[in-house]
Amino acid sequence: MCNTCGCNVTDANRHLLDDPAAQAHETSAGGAVVVLQRLLDANDREAAHNREHFDEHAVLVLNLMSSPGSGKTRLLEATIDALRGEARIAVIEGDLETENDADRIRAKGVVAHQITTGTACHLDAHMVHDALHHVALEGLDVLFIENVGNLVCPASFDLGQHRNVTLLSVTEGDDKPAKYPVMFRAADLMLITKADLLGAIEEFAPERAIRAFRDLANPGPVLTVSAKTGVGLATWLDWLRAEIRAQKARVAAGETLRPKVQPEGAALHAHDHEHTHLHEHPHTHGDGVTHSHPHSHTHAHGHAHSHGHEGEHRHEHADGHAAGDDHDHAHGG
Amino acid sequence: MHELSVCQALVDQLADLARREAAQRVTAAVLRVGPMSGIVPDLLLHAFPFASAETVADGAELRFEHAPVRVACRRCGAETDAEPGRLVCGACGDWQTRLVSGDELLLVSVELER
Numbered sequence: 001m002c003n004t005c006g007c008n009v010t011d012a013n014r015h016l017l018d019d020p021a022a023q024a025h026e027t028s029a030g031g032a033v034v035v036l037q038r039l040l041d042a043n044d045r046e047a048a049h050n051r052e053h054f055d056e057h058a059v060l061v062l063n064l065m066s067s068p069g070s071g072k073t074r075l076l077e078a079t080i081d082a083l084r085g086e087a088r089i090a091v092i093e094g095d096l097e098t099e100n101d102a103d104r105i106r107a108k109g110v111v112a113h114q115i116t117t118g119t120a121c122h123l124d125a126h127m128v129h130d131a132l133h134h135v136a137l138e139g140l141d142v143l144f145i146e147n148v149g150n151l152v153c154p155a156s157f158d159l160g161q162h163r164n165v166t167l168l169s170v171t172e173g174d175d176k177p178a179k180y181p182v183m184f185r186a187a188d189l190m191l192i193t194k195a196d197l198l199g200a201i202e203e204f205a206p207e208r209a210i211r212a213f214r215d216l217a218n219p220g221p222v223l224t225v226s227a228k229t230g231v232g233l234a235t236w237l238d239w240l241r242a243e244i245r246a247q248k249a250r251v252a253a254g255e256t257l258r259p260k261v262q263p264e265g266a267a268l269h270a271h272d273h274e275h276t277h278l279h280e281h282p283h284t285h286g287d288g289v290t291h292s293h294p295h296s297h298t299h300a301h302g303h304a305h306s307h308g309h310e311g312e313h314r315h316e317h318a319d320g321h322a323a324g325d326d327h328d329h330a331h332g333g
Numbered sequence: 334m335h336e337l338s339v340c341q342a343l344v345d346q347l348a349d350l351a352r353r354e355a356a357q358r359v360t361a362a363v364l365r366v367g368p369m370s371g372i373v374p375d376l377l378l379h380a381f382p383f384a385s386a387e388t389v390a391d392g393a394e395l396r397f398e399h400a401p402v403r404v405a406c407r408r409c410g411a412e413t414d415a416e417p418g419r420l421v422c423g424a425c426g427d428w429q430t431r432l433v434s435g436d437e438l439l440l441v442s443v444e445l446e447r
Binding site: 032033034035036037038039040041042043120121122124152153155156157177178179181182183185214215216217219 | 335338339342343345346350354361363364369370371372404417418419420421428429430431432436438439440441442443444445
């Protein structure tokens with residue numbers, strides 16, 4: 001029994017925690033009741049429920065997070081164009097107001113549901129669950145959830161996604177990971193977007209952005225892309241294809257996946273199934289594209305390398321050979 | 334602010350607990366909130382009176398347990414303090430660390446009036 005966080009407290013054993021005779025040390029003096037429950041427990045349960053829906057249909061679900069205006073919708077438009085006829089895509093859009101982003105996606109012939117949050121600065125699992133009544137999961141390969149543009153709040157709410165993708169546009173500054181550590185620590189993939197502007201914005205050095213990202217102990221891949229010119233897009237699409245295949249393989253094996261870094265839960269649940277060997281081989285070939293190759297071994301990782309199409313690259317391999325930590329075997333704590 | 338959402342979730346949890354324990358009122362709640370949770374304790378304190386108004390938790394005192402940011406180094410094995418924006422090993426400087434404390438967002442205990 002994990003006594004650290006209460007992760008294993010269920011309706012079946014809760015009486016042990018509440019019964020002073022059974023667990024005297026769990027109840028402190030003064031009539032206080034020990035709870036040890038995540039504050040976002042209700043959200044997390046709804047998120048798990050969403051994830052079951054997604055897995056039932058073998059749909060890969062990605063949570064896109066970034067500042068407003070860093071190019072989430074533009075990236076989706078380019079992705080939809082590139083994967084037309086290859087992958088079936090749907091999108092859930094989160095914004096405070098307007099259907100504008102959903103309209104842009106629909107114009108590409110893809111189902112999009114807009115969640116307008118009013119004043120809420122983030123999506124939560126309940127909002128996504130409600131949206132699922134408007135988005136048929138049958139036959140989908142990938143569902144993108146475009147979160148509300150905000151580098152703070154969305155990081156704290158699990159939606160049921162399998163991966164977090166965090167965008168950092170070059171106009172924002174390369175120190176953003178250090179300024180918003182909770183958000184960038186939660187990223188399974190960081191995309192440096194608007195790479196076409198790198199020449200014009202000399203203040204932004206992809207190396208510094210990657211350094212700041214690594215300083216959050218994040219071994220995740222980093223890709224530099226421009227949805228406008230298509231630079232770096234092939235590598236992003238390969239990552240996406242590999243993730244889609246990995247999701248189908250996981251479902252076939254009866255497994256699921258939560259984003260690598262969970263707020264709070266992960267640290268407490270990491271009873272070290274981690275066998276991590278991280279190698280970094282920074283290759284600098286000098287030009288706009290910065291790669292980092294995820295050998296973050298989910299099985300069936302056919303992450304195809306597609307270099308050589310956009311000229312020279314700057315590579316950074318972050319080989320996170322994480323044998324076990326990529327999976328959630330739904331262990332009982 | 335998302336602290337209001339978190340506060341509403343907290344009030345729901347307190348109400349459930351009070352019901353299960355057949356308590357009339359929640360007089361205090363102890364939370365453990367780490368800097369890496371993305372939640373600011375002061376903002377929770379400010380939001381709580383609004384979220385708890387006219388519930389069993391109305392007027393309850395919120396207390397916070399400190400949760401320092403601590404990392405364990407995968408390379409040298411040291412466990413050291415770290416800054417939220419820089420989770421590198423305090424001993425050898427390597428970035429390949431694991432957060433062992435600092436992202437908690439827990440309801441630790443409650444005090445009830447029966």
